[in-house]
Amino acid sequence: MHTTRLLKTAATGITVVLLAAACGSSSSSTPSGSAGTTERPAPPAGAAAASVGAGEGELNIVAWAGYAENGSTDKTVDWVTQFTKDSGCKVNVKIGNTSDEMVTLMKTGQYDGVSASGDATLRLVYGGDVAPVNTDLVPNYKTVSDFLKLKPWNSVNGTAYGIPHGWGANVLAYNTAVVKPAPTSWGAVFDANSPYKGKITAYDSPIYIADAALYLSKTKPELKITNPYALDDTQFQAAVDLLKVQRPLISKYWAAYTDQVNSFGAQESVLGTAWQINANLINGEKKVAVESFVPSEGSTGWSDTWMIASKAAHPNCMYKWMDYIISPKVNAQVAEWFGEAPAQTLACKETSDKAFCDGFHALDATYANSISYWTTPTKNCLDGRGDICKDYAAWTQAWTEIKG
Amino acid sequence: MALDTTTPTATSPEGSPRSVSGFLYRHPRVRLAGLLTAPMFWLVVLYLGSLAIMVLASFWSTDSFTGSLIKNPTLENYQTLFRGQVYWVIAARTVGIALAVTVIDMVLAVPLAFMAAKVVRSRRIRYAIVIAVTMPLWAGYLVKGYAMQTMFINNGVIDWILEPLGLKGPGLGLAAVVFSLAYLWLPYMVLPVYAGLERLPDSLLEASADLGASAGHTFRSVVLPMIVPSLIAGSIFTFSLTLGDYIMVKIVGGTTQMWANVIYDNVGVANNLPLAAAAALFPITVVVLYLLAVRRTGALENL
Amino acid sequence: MTISRRARWILGLISAAVLVFIYFPLVVVVVNSFNASKVFSWPPTSFTTEWWTKAATNDGVRAAILTSVKAASGATIIALLLGSMIAFAVSRYRFFGREPLSFVVILPIALPGIVTGIALNSSFNTVLVPLGISFGLFTVILGHATFCIVVVFNNLLARLRRTGTSFEEAAMDLGAGPFQTFRDVTFPAVRSALVAGALLAFALSFDEIVVTTFTSGPGIETLPQWIFNNLFRPNQGPIINAVAAAVLVAFIAPVYLAMRMSDGPGRVTQVGAEP
Numbered sequence: 001m002h003t004t005r006l007l008k009t010a011a012t013g014i015t016v017v018l019l020a021a022a023c024g025s026s027s028s029s030t031p032s033g034s035a036g037t038t039e040r041p042a043p044p045a046g047a048a049a050a051s052v053g054a055g056e057g058e059l060n061i062v063a064w065a066g067y068a069e070n071g072s073t074d075k076t077v078d079w080v081t082q083f084t085k086d087s088g089c090k091v092n093v094k095i096g097n098t099s100d101e102m103v104t105l106m107k108t109g110q111y112d113g114v115s116a117s118g119d120a121t122l123r124l125v126y127g128g129d130v131a132p133v134n135t136d137l138v139p140n141y142k143t144v145s146d147f148l149k150l151k152p153w154n155s156v157n158g159t160a161y162g163i164p165h166g167w168g169a170n171v172l173a174y175n176t177a178v179v180k181p182a183p184t185s186w187g188a189v190f191d192a193n194s195p196y197k198g199k200i201t202a203y204d205s206p207i208y209i210a211d212a213a214l215y216l217s218k219t220k221p222e223l224k225i226t227n228p229y230a231l232d233d234t235q236f237q238a239a240v241d242l243l244k245v246q247r248p249l250i251s252k253y254w255a256a257y258t259d260q261v262n263s264f265g266a267q268e269s270v271l272g273t274a275w276q277i278n279a280n281l282i283n284g285e286k287k288v289a290v291e292s293f294v295p296s297e298g299s300t301g302w303s304d305t306w307m308i309a310s311k312a313a314h315p316n317c318m319y320k321w322m323d324y325i326i327s328p329k330v331n332a333q334v335a336e337w338f339g340e341a342p343a344q345t346l347a348c349k350e351t352s353d354k355a356f357c358d359g360f361h362a363l364d365a366t367y368a369n370s371i372s373y374w375t376t377p378t379k380n381c382l383d384g385r386g387d388i389c390k391d392y393a394a395w396t397q398a399w400t401e402i403k404g
Numbered sequence: 405m406a407l408d409t410t411t412p413t414a415t416s417p418e419g420s421p422r423s424v425s426g427f428l429y430r431h432p433r434v435r436l437a438g439l440l441t442a443p444m445f446w447l448v449v450l451y452l453g454s455l456a457i458m459v460l461a462s463f464w465s466t467d468s469f470t471g472s473l474i475k476n477p478t479l480e481n482y483q484t485l486f487r488g489q490v491y492w493v494i495a496a497r498t499v500g501i502a503l504a505v506t507v508i509d510m511v512l513a514v515p516l517a518f519m520a521a522k523v524v525r526s527r528r529i530r531y532a533i534v535i536a537v538t539m540p541l542w543a544g545y546l547v548k549g550y551a552m553q554t555m556f557i558n559n560g561v562i563d564w565i566l567e568p569l570g571l572k573g574p575g576l577g578l579a580a581v582v583f584s585l586a587y588l589w590l591p592y593m594v595l596p597v598y599a600g601l602e603r604l605p606d607s608l609l610e611a612s613a614d615l616g617a618s619a620g621h622t623f624r625s626v627v628l629p630m631i632v633p634s635l636i637a638g639s640i641f642t643f644s645l646t647l648g649d650y651i652m653v654k655i656v657g658g659t660t661q662m663w664a665n666v667i668y669d670n671v672g673v674a675n676n677l678p679l680a681a682a683a684a685l686f687p688i689t690v691v692v693l694y695l696l697a698v699r700r701t702g703a704l705e706n707l
Numbered sequence: 708m709t710i711s712r713r714a715r716w717i718l719g720l721i722s723a724a725v726l727v728f729i730y731f732p733l734v735v736v737v738v739n740s741f742n743a744s745k746v747f748s749w750p751p752t753s754f755t756t757e758w759w760t761k762a763a764t765n766d767g768v769r770a771a772i773l774t775s776v777k778a779a780s781g782a783t784i785i786a787l788l789l790g791s792m793i794a795f796a797v798s799r800y801r802f803f804g805r806e807p808l809s810f811v812v813i814l815p816i817a818l819p820g821i822v823t824g825i826a827l828n829s830s831f832n833t834v835l836v837p838l839g840i841s842f843g844l845f846t847v848i849l850g851h852a853t854f855c856i857v858v859v860f861n862n863l864l865a866r867l868r869r870t871g872t873s874f875e876e877a878a879m880d881l882g883a884g885p886f887q888t889f890r891d892v893t894f895p896a897v898r899s900a901l902v903a904g905a906l907l908a909f910a911l912s913f914d915e916i917v918v919t920t921f922t923s924g925p926g927i928e929t930l931p932q933w934i935f936n937n938l939f940r941p942n943q944g945p946i947i948n949a950v951a952a953a954v955l956v957a958f959i960a961p962v963y964l965a966m967r968m969s970d971g972p973g974r975v976t977q978v979g980a981e982p
Contacts, residue, residue, distance in 0.1 A: 060925040092925050095936070104675040110842060110925045127472055250659050268558040268576065285744070400669065401490040403661050428885050432800065439796040443789040447811050451853055454826035461829060512725050519722040523715060535962055536726055542958040543733055544914055546934045547951035551732040554739060560749050561735055590729065619714040640817055648819020664821055671825055684822045691817050695810065704813060
């Protein structure tokens, strides 16, 4: 315990020196073509590193399931071991099942980095839990898709706060043997008279309210919902009411991905919101066949960013990890395993399925911009209408109410 | 204990340890202080202090965007909990589940404990029964939880057993939660009842039989009243464990929510410690009131 | 006790039914540990011993078991010390605050784990972290010891009440000092209660997940935490059933011993003493 504490103090000391030296050097160029970002309030002061030194020997990260595989889920799925060999950093992965969990974990200050979705990133930035990232220190960043750089969810006023990892849509999955005819719309999970009542699943997080709002934006245009994360009282109430209509249809609200895999496998659920990786795992067991797709109304989704903790104990290892995870081969592996579009443009040449990137529209900026990525709802409406929207606390309380 | 202040005048070659012993013997208060300092520090400062901080936190709030604590006193957390209808529903549901679990465990525990303590003659079989009841505690809470899921899930073990009869199990949900919790806490009910029955003098039961009471009558009028403290001791466990459980209900409860989920969802997930702390006051109040109420029955010594 | 044969039969039947009820899910666990399917499937269509071999060679499991043993040992030792101190103080002396103290001792185990967990977590954050003590094995032991104290306390208190002070007074009258009295008279009489308490404390700590979640840090993984983390991973899930079955069998002997030791001398001193 004594030695560890000594090492930790040394590492912190090095970080302090680095940060002090880097004072004022923020990262890259002015935002290029990012859609009308109004000037935001300044987040708590934090400086990006000036250089990356030798690895500290250990790395503690919070990640989505499937992002940091070390062979324990599937022997052939492993990119962490190679990283440890290359950098000498032993990786401890803590899986966060929802963005909320990840924010809570990062607040403990015990982790060096996190793969944050858009509904966590700004909370972490403004909470002072993450530091800006010096993208010059991450060589593979140069070839990341341009439509992911310096976006509203991973940058503030031109300062980058993370390295894009990958992005994807929340899909609608269904058991092909049971659900006939095949659904085409999200209406299938909101239908009060659904023949699959009691066998539908939904994602267990307040952010799921946005899925209802997205559906309403297409089916009830009179509500004038332009951004499913910017909901005023009327719009919010409509979404909550829809979810209460859905409540009796639900067999399980899932957060841990294997819960959904087991649920579909036991045919406890036959239809519902899923991630591509869940569908892949269910099909892999060859007991139940599921099909997954993005319905006609479009989807909510995520665009994940690797962020470094503001008080990271192992910042050098974290920078090495961030560069490693978006290197072409590794980003391709992650994308194929999880079932998402890789952030790294060069990864498309490295995928085992050559049509993979096409299937996920990985290089299609228009498609990428059509997904309603998870974003933290704030009182100040994200679509610019002023302070009339519901904030995340209201979403959380409504979620408890919806589940009943 | 007799506080005899006259010291023995025996002289002995032991020297220093002797004088320390003597000193301690003459000063019971020093002995007492020595015994109590460490535990008091641990329990009062560390534990009660932590609880106090938590209660204090329930009067704070968090910035919903950044999650930082705002330490200005406010009643908004309590207002949220009292005003929201869903919280009353969840609280009532949780207490209902706790009562059901307690009753079920009592009904299951008493015959078994009675069998082991009073009926079985062979000591070896008695040990075997008690060990058999305690062993599942070692199987691990989570493991048993997932075994329960395997049992209750659609096409699970229960459905598989009931299929030839043309019936179907209740599936994951409220019934599964009650059943699983009752299953998990059963050993905590059996052990105090067994200990209580063991202490029950056989002579009382013989006397009752001699006076002409049937087994059932003896049980109702002699045995039951004597084991009330043990039953209450067991119920403290089943009640408090149920009030605090948030994991089992997620595994076998389907979409059911219990009170501890409100606590956990706010502290572990939504990072809203003040609201979670306010919610935590509910089980704390219930348990403390219950403990105070049953102190007189002597149940607390049977835990 | 004389009860009718009919009553005895009914009682026996009910007891047997309850025992079956208790063990059936455990049988399911054992059967599932041989189930070849990775995700849920019942009844098992094919069997394999693969999970047992994987469990035996899995580094994570072994590290987790070791961590659990360390945490449980630390917690048990602290519980033994503090629990004994309080038990002796409460049974042998009258002092201001004796009743409230007995009450407070019970709180850590009577209050839900999540409450203890949150409370300890926020105070560790407020007090220990600024001092440089980060969350880890130490904080886990602190958390576990808190609710283990009462277990030792209760067992010991019951025994001390039963044994009374007459033997000790006799020893003192014969010239023994407090230390010697303790060593030769008190300790042997309460030893089995201490063992029973220690074993129960060890068991409680070993299987604890809730308080551990809130008092643990990265890099520390007790067995319940390992199980919790791996139940969510498709390939690891079935291994857990094997691990659980193994742990179950491994603890039969110690529990039996504890029973023997707690029952033995206690019965002797019970003669003539009130319950």
